[in-house]
Amino acid sequence: MFAINFPFVFSALSQLTVYFSLSELPQALAQSCGISVWAAQCILTLMVLLGAELPIIIYAKGAPIPALIVGVAALCLCLALGWLDFTIFCLMLLITSFIFAMKFRDIFIQKGGEG
Numbered sequence: 001m002f003a004i005n006f007p008f009v010f011s012a013l014s015q016l017t018v019y020f021s022l023s024e025l026p027q028a029l030a031q032s033c034g035i036s037v038w039a040a041q042c043i044l045t046l047m048v049l050l051g052a053e054l055p056i057i058i059y060a061k062g063a064p065i066p067a068l069i070v071g072v073a074a075l076c077l078c079l080a081l082g083w084l085d086f087t088i089f090c091l092m093l094l095i096t097s098f099i100f101a102m103k104f105r106d107i108f109i110q111k112g113g114e115g
Contacts, residue, residue: 023082041085045078064103068096 030040052074060066078084
């Protein structure tokens with residue numbers, strides 16, 4: 001079993017100066033953990049995405065549209081902060097659109113076969 005422990009985020013926050021921007025957080029996290037800046041950006045993006053998506057997924061049982069809206073908004077926030085690369089953002093949107101296209105295709109094929 002793999003357990004994720006995030007105490008290094010707090011050590012990264014303690015290394016920042018009093019006046020800091022959120023775009024400096026990946027560099028501080030990378031420096032405190034000894035990882036690359038890209039990996040720190042991915043960790044921070046996943047933390048924001050999970051923090052936003054998990055309650056929506058739990059409470060909106062079987063409703064993917066609210067989860068999609070909140071997920072895209074969280075990714076846009078990470079993109080605006082500079083924590084997410086634009087190409088990765090576009091790839092995530094492309095994969096999500098393919099998943100929804102397959103769901104809609106299955107719905108229309110089932111409806112068309114019944115009538």
